[in-house]
Amino acid sequence: MNVFLAQLLNGLDKGGAYALIALGLTLVFGTLGVVNFAHGALFMLGCFCAVTFRYLITLETVTVDPEKLSPWGAPVEVRTPLVQNWFGDFGAVLVDYSVPISILLAIPVMLIIGIAMERGIIKHFYKRTHAEQILVTFGLAIVLQEIVKSFFGANPVPQPIPTDLRGAADIGVWFGMAPHVLTYPWWRLLYLLFSALVIGGVFAFLQFTTFGMVVRAGMADRETVGLMGIDIDRRFTIVFGLAAVVAGVAGVMYTPLLAPNYHLGMDFLVLSFVVVVVGGMGSLPGAVAAGFLLGILQSFASMTEVKSLIPGIDQVIIYLVAVVILLVRPRGLMGRRGIMES
Amino acid sequence: MAIFKPNRRSLLKGAGAGIAALGTPYIFTKGAWAQDFCNDPTNGKIVLGFNVPQTGSYAEEGLEQLKGYELAVKHINGEGDGGLLKTLKPVALKGNGVLGRKVEYVTGDTQTNTDAARDGARRMIERDKAIMVTGSVTSGEAIAQQSLCQEMGVIYMSGLTHSNDTTGKDKRRYGFRHFFNAYQSGVAIAPFLAKEYGTDRRAYHLTADYTWGWTQEESIKNATEALGWETVATVRTPLGLGDYSQYLTPVLNSGADVLILNHYGHDMVNSLPQAVQFGLRERQANGKNFEIVVPMFSELMAVGAGEAVKGIIGTSNWQWSLDDEGTKAFTKSYGEAYGEPPSQSAHTGYVQTILYADAVERAGTFYPPEVIKALEGFEFDGMGNGHTVYRDSDHQCFKEVLVVRGNENPSSRFDVLNVIGKTTREDVTYEASIFGGELGPYEPNKC
Numbered sequence: 036m037n038v039f040l041a042q043l044l045n046g047l048d049k050g051g052a053y054a055l056i057a058l059g060l061t062l063v064f065g066t067l068g069v070v071n072f073a074h075g076a077l078f079m080l081g082c083f084c085a086v087t088f089r090y091l092i093t094l095e096t097v098t099v100d101p102e103k104l105s106p107w108g109a110p111v112e113v114r115t116p117l118v119q120n121w122f123g124d125f126g127a128v129l130v131d132y133s134v135p136i137s138i139l140l141a142i143p144v145m146l147i148i149g150i151a152m153e154r155g156i157i158k159h160f161y162k163r164t165h166a167e168q169i170l171v172t173f174g175l176a177i178v179l180q181e182i183v184k185s186f187f188g189a190n191p192v193p194q195p196i197p198t199d200l201r202g203a204a205d206i207g208v209w210f211g212m213a214p215h216v217l218t219y220p221w222w223r224l225l226y227l228l229f230s231a232l233v234i235g236g237v238f239a240f241l242q243f244t245t246f247g248m249v250v251r252a253g254m255a256d257r258e259t260v261g262l263m264g265i266d267i268d269r270r271f272t273i274v275f276g277l278a279a280v281v282a283g284v285a286g287v288m289y290t291p292l293l294a295p296n297y298h299l300g301m302d303f304l305v306l307s308f309v310v311v312v313v314g315g316m317g318s319l320p321g322a323v324a325a326g327f328l329l330g331i332l333q334s335f336a337s338m339t340e341v342k343s344l345i346p347g348i349d350q351v352i353i354y355l356v357a358v359v360i361l362l363v364r365p366r367g368l369m370g371r372r373g374i375m376e377s
Numbered sequence: 378m379a380i381f382k383p384n385r386r387s388l389l390k391g392a393g394a395g396i397a398a399l400g401t402p403y404i405f406t407k408g409a410w411a412q413d414f415c416n417d418p419t420n421g422k423i424v425l426g427f428n429v430p431q432t433g434s435y436a437e438e439g440l441e442q443l444k445g446y447e448l449a450v451k452h453i454n455g456e457g458d459g460g461l462l463k464t465l466k467p468v469a470l471k472g473n474g475v476l477g478r479k480v481e482y483v484t485g486d487t488q489t490n491t492d493a494a495r496d497g498a499r500r501m502i503e504r505d506k507a508i509m510v511t512g513s514v515t516s517g518e519a520i521a522q523q524s525l526c527q528e529m530g531v532i533y534m535s536g537l538t539h540s541n542d543t544t545g546k547d548k549r550r551y552g553f554r555h556f557f558n559a560y561q562s563g564v565a566i567a568p569f570l571a572k573e574y575g576t577d578r579r580a581y582h583l584t585a586d587y588t589w590g591w592t593q594e595e596s597i598k599n600a601t602e603a604l605g606w607e608t609v610a611t612v613r614t615p616l617g618l619g620d621y622s623q624y625l626t627p628v629l630n631s632g633a634d635v636l637i638l639n640h641y642g643h644d645m646v647n648s649l650p651q652a653v654q655f656g657l658r659e660r661q662a663n664g665k666n667f668e669i670v671v672p673m674f675s676e677l678m679a680v681g682a683g684e685a686v687k688g689i690i691g692t693s694n695w696q697w698s699l700d701d702e703g704t705k706a707f708t709k710s711y712g713e714a715y716g717e718p719p720s721q722s723a724h725t726g727y728v729q730t731i732l733y734a735d736a737v738e739r740a741g742t743f744y745p746p747e748v749i750k751a752l753e754g755f756e757f758d759g760m761g762n763g764h765t766v767y768r769d770s771d772h773q774c775f776k777e778v779l780v781v782r783g784n785e786n787p788s789s790r791f792d793v794l795n796v797i798g799k800t801t802r803e804d805v806t807y808e809a810s811i812f813g814g815e816l817g818p819y820e821p822n823k824c
Contacts (some may be wrong), residue, residue, distance in 0.1 A: 037630055038626075038627065038630050041626040041627075041629060041630070042623070042626055044626075045622050045623050045626050046623075048622065049393075049620065049622065049623070080730070104719075105712060106697065106698070106705070106708045106709065106712060106718060107708060107709045107710075107711070107712025107713050107718075108709065108712075108713070109712065109713075109716070111789075114395075171632060184432075188436075188437060189432065189433070189434075189437050189440075190436070190437040190646075190648050190677065190681055191429075191643060191647070191681050191682060193646070193650065193682065193683040195683065195684065196654065202654075202655070202656050202659060203654070203655055203656030211415075215660060216630070218629065218655070218656050218660075219655075220654040220655055220656065222654065223622065223654070228540030291654075292620065292622075292651065292654075293619045293620055293647055294646055294647060294683075296643070299619070300435075302617075302619055316472070333623060334622075334623040334626075337623035337624055338389070338627055339610055339627055339631075340614060342612070349615075350615050
């Protein structure tokens with residue numbers, strides 16, 4: 036039972052990340068009709084917002100100690116963090132909590148990047164075919180990852196979990212089990228909560244604000260909304276920025292779980308597309324449901340008992356589900372009629 | 378009857394004719410070699426091909442290796458402080474190039490990809506006329522290039538490759554490995570595991586699902602079971618997986634008290650911190666502290682894994698903080714050139730280049746069969762690994778293997794690993810036949 040619960044929790048945690056990425060992707064498709072292959076790169080840029088913030092906050096003064104020599108005979112450098120010099124203990128806390136604090140940097144940065152990307156490149160491809168949109172956004176993704184690589188190198192840059200949130204929570208004890216029977220990392224629990232909050236926030240924004248109502252109307256019938264004198268293009272540009280922010284903050288919070296590298300966006304790209312296709316292109320609830328569903332399936336497929344029955348199932352389960360969905364219900368679980376159907 | 382009375386003139390004539398007669402076969406033979414092997418540099422440039430990952434998952438290790446190669450060329454050509462040419466014993470190189478001529482090089486990017494590595498090596502041989510190709514960070518790259526070089530009659534000095542297969546079932550006459558292998562890691566680490574964690578343990582393996590992972594798992598499993606450890610499960614994980622959480626949760630309730638991560642590169646950089654995040658190191662199982670072991674360590678990966686690496690035991694081919702003369706000389710040369718201590722990737726690349734050049738110098742020719750014979754069975758010292766031999770039967774170097782532990786209190790950002798012991802060359806030596814394979818012929822193909 037506890038193994039089952041642990042895998043379920045793991046699936047929800049994974050699904051949270053998938054849902055967050057797929058949410059932005061399907062938002063862009065639903066509003067702009069653009070298949071954005073650069074969406075994974077936005078997730079990666081979010082990760083590097085956290086890396087950049089930590090780099091800035093840990094800037095050091097470097098002095099040379101002529102008394103000590105390195106193994107090759109050069110004087111040893113002594114490094115002192117500036118923030119800790121200036122703010123003392125508060126500086127140390129800032130450094131320790133650099134990942135969650137960097138969300139404050141990621142939100143404006145990703146908004147600007149998203150808007151610039153849409154205004155600079157994507158808008159010129161609205162009326163082009165999906166194949167051309169895929170080509171240009173894929174090219175953009177490669178450019179972005181090469182830029183990141185030139186600044187940060189090819190190796191992963193690990194980001195630490197704040198000291199208070201390290202280690203694992205003894206969840207089993209909360210439910211009356213013996214100690215150490217069911218444990219799960221604090222940060223992963225936090226990520227699950229964070230995913231739920233962001234997803235809830237996006238849905239609330241679209242459901243309960245005038246802006247969201249216009250966007251939903253535009254998603255249903257763009258032309259009619261335009262004829263009513265509403266500048267729907269401007270709103271869709273902001274939606275693109277919002278999608279970039281969602282991907283970015285998802286990336287920021289993911290950095291302690293997976294040391295970011297320039298290639299991370301590509302690693303998540305295919306997966307997030309599968310999630311969107313399974314959920315239904317353009318369907319926000321579908322993307323979220325499919326994200327959690329695929330996360331849970333992937334987690335259970337990795338269990339030794341399951342793998343011994345069907346070897347290699349852990350590596351193909353997601354794609355197997357996608358194939359079945361496309362065969363049985365091409366529009367996806369919650370897709371609108373006509374989308375991806377002949 | 379005329380009596381032969383030698384005088385000084387006839388003696389000189391006779392001696393000259395004799396020397397010419399004795400030398401004639403050698404000249405003809407040497408001329409024959411010159412026409413019979415790929416990229417004979419006798420009348421052209423001496424080009425070495427450095428083919429390493431400069432992009433992809435292992436780019437950082439590849440670029441480090443490239444620095445080692447470039448430094449080696451400088452030292453061979455007499456530039457810089459000479460590095461390990463001052464400590465290598467015996468040494469034929471004189472610091473004036475190879476056979477009196479300067480060496481040049483070309484570089485390639487394997488993209489951490491087996492096919493790209495093979496294509497790059499072919500391009501170096503066919504277009505750039507490389508007489509020797511070297512470089513790798515994965516065993517897949519090394520085995521692919523080694524096989525190609527055998528087909529084309531060009532010597533391949535592998536870079537970083539740890540699979541038993543490289544000098545086992547996939548060994549080639551034209552391929553040589555200085556780096557240690559998975560079997561040696563297992564033999565080297567076992568006594569230290571017994572000392573630190575006891576002989577009554579239950580191990581759970583997570584293994585990268587490719588050639589290196591398989592041989593690593595087999596070697597460590599054999600070594601730990603010989604100690605008395607029980608293997609609870611061996612689980613294969615996809616190569617390049619980022620999030621290992623779904624493979625770590627089953628470990629928690631498996632009854633194991635040791636997790637062995639047969640992961641390298643980015644796999645290890647991700648899986649080790651995630652295992653620590655799951656609280657495995659704070660966990661008690663079977664009445665003992667739960668332990669994590671990473672049998673194969675690299676400094677760059679240890680840096681990548683951050684704090685999670687502290688206290689973790691593994692093995693290493695070489696470490697810059699050793700105190701032998703060779704290590705000190707190399708660390709000094711490399712530190713002056715690049716402002717940081719060298720990694721084991723840079724070290725093995727450097728050593729391989731020097732060993733090839735020295736073998737050519739000793740053979741007196743670039744003709745591959747003669748160079749191969751000069752390397753086979755070559756015993757040397759002063760390269761940072763103690764007394765070393767290039768075994769003739771499988772082209773594997775035999776030397777001490779280091780057992781290392783992640784530094785609990787690093788004094789600098791370079792000070793990530795502590796050497797906690799060395800396993801002797803004799804202890805890590807094995808019968809070449811146990812891993813099978815055939816070296817193949819000496820005679821080269823024309824490319």
